[in-house]
Amino acid sequence: MAAREILDKLDSSWYSKLHLRWMDLLGDYVGNELFLIDGDAICQHALNDPLLALGKSQECSFQLLHAVWSVEKIISEFVRRRCNFEIVFFERNEHLTLYGGDDTSPFVVSSRRLARTILKIHLQRLGVVVTTFESPVDKNWTLFTDSKQPMCMLCNDGSQFATVDCGDLTTNAVLLQRHFIFTMLSNGVAVVSLESAEFRGSKIISFVYEQNLLLKTQKKLVELMIKCEENALQFLPKPQHQDPVGSPTTPPTQVIEMWAQTAADEYFQSNAPDTTNDALFAVFLLHLIVLPYVSIGDRSQKPVRLHPKLESKLRDY
Numbered sequence: 001m002a003a004r005e006i007l008d009k010l011d012s013s014w015y016s017k018l019h020l021r022w023m024d025l026l027g028d029y030v031g032n033e034l035f036l037i038d039g040d041a042i043c044q045h046a047l048n049d050p051l052l053a054l055g056k057s058q059e060c061s062f063q064l065l066h067a068v069w070s071v072e073k074i075i076s077e078f079v080r081r082r083c084n085f086e087i088v089f090f091e092r093n094e095h096l097t098l099y100g101g102d103d104t105s106p107f108v109v110s111s112r113r114l115a116r117t118i119l120k121i122h123l124q125r126l127g128v129v130v131t132t133f134e135s136p137v138d139k140n141w142t143l144f145t146d147s148k149q150p151m152c153m154l155c156n157d158g159s160q161f162a163t164v165d166c167g168d169l170t171t172n173a174v175l176l177q178r179h180f181i182f183t184m185l186s187n188g189v190a191v192v193s194l195e196s197a198e199f200r201g202s203k204i205i206s207f208v209y210e211q212n213l214l215l216k217t218q219k220k221l222v223e224l225m226i227k228c229e230e231n232a233l234q235f236l237p238k239p240q241h242q243d244p245v246g247s248p249t250t251p252p253t254q255v256i257e258m259w260a261q262t263a264a265d266e267y268f269q270s271n272a273p274d275t276t277n278d279a280l281f282a283v284f285l286l287h288l289i290v291l292p293y294v295s296i297g298d299r300s301q302k303p304v305r306l307h308p309k310l311e312s313k314l315r316d317y
Contacts, residue, residue, distance in 0.1 A: 003171040003235065006228055007162060010178055014221055015157075018209055025192060025204040030151040032084055038155035039089035039123065039130065040097045041194045043116050046070035048100060055111035057103045060306065060314050062111060064118060065299065071119050075126060077199045086148075087128055089120060091239045092135040093180060095173035095232075100161045104169045136183040145189065152190035152208070157181060160195065168235060176232040182225050186215035260288050276313065 023029055046067040047054065053061035078085055097116050098109050124130045133141040158174035184191050190211045197206040216222060267281055291299075306314070 003168055003175055003231055006224070006231055007171055007175055007178070010175070010224055010228055013224070015178060015181075020207045020209060022205065023208055025152075025197075025206060025208070026081060026083065027203060029190075029208060030084075033151045034084050034086065034148055035192075036150045036153045036189075037078070037085055037087050037194065038093065038153060039087045039120060039132075040093045040116070041154065041156045042071055042074060042087065042123070043097045043119050044100055044156055045074055045194065046119060047097065047112055047115055054115055055108050057105055057108055060311055062115075064115065065296070067115055067119060068122055071122065072126065075123070075128060077204070079128075081202060081204065083204075085128075086150075087123055087130045088144075088153075089130065089132040090135055090138075090141075090180070091132065093177070094239050095169075095236050096156065096158050096161070096177050099167075099169040099173045100158065104167055136180055145187070150189060152192050152211075153184050154192045154194040154197070154206075155180070155184075156195045157193065172232040172235045175228045176236065179225055179229045179232070181209070182215065182221075185209060185211050186213060187211075188213055257289075260285055263288075280314070 025035075046052070049066070049070055052066050052070070053059060053063040054067055094113070094116060098104075098112050120130070120132075131144065133144070135141070156177070158177040161170050162174040181191050188211045191209040193207045193209075197204055264285065271277060
């Protein structure tokens, strides 16, 4: 069964029939209790901004400062309301972040993967508790929920990407997200839509999907969910795990020096001498080293249109 067929069947038989409640998350639901925010939903919030020049098929820009600002802004909405929350990442959930852009070309996906890694590290520097799990069936996640007893999970469902003309990568990423929501609800964790959240005064208003432990007893739904998960995992590439250079407490300048050294080692080990590529790599290293000493004002530049041949070279670099 094709991914689109499975998704349509799943939505018509279950997801579209879920009972949603539009309510104030703080005043009417969690109060001072702990709730969780899906880290990938935060990354999607930043990277899917149509004004962000990052991970776009039509240009090579990597407008990271704007993305960082978007992440900090949405986190500040929760902090200034004194919410009791933590952020969790599931490595298996990275697909919706990677394939939820304007296309799924290697250049766009690589850009979004790099941005996700950087934003994840930045979140750890904001003083917010950030925990990473392999998947929602990870035994460490089970121990975490048993210990913390979170009221709900704020995440996205991927519906905005599940258009009829989206590719198989995006469709399967949405399938995996549907399975994630099912897993949360059937294990006693309510789900709240982050993409629908509205911040009004002291309120955070959004759609709440109530947890339902009885979902596990619906045989046909469980079988469809198993098929949904299997189909998605067979089609989607396995997450690329890379240990971050440095730690959240490492000074930024030291991290950049370590990145530069790592990049140089990998470049010269993996590439034969090439005049053009070597020149581009030298410019990249120079940019990496000088950037921390350039003020925010000086970094702000008008968009520059590169020569088509140079832009093509950079995409394939």
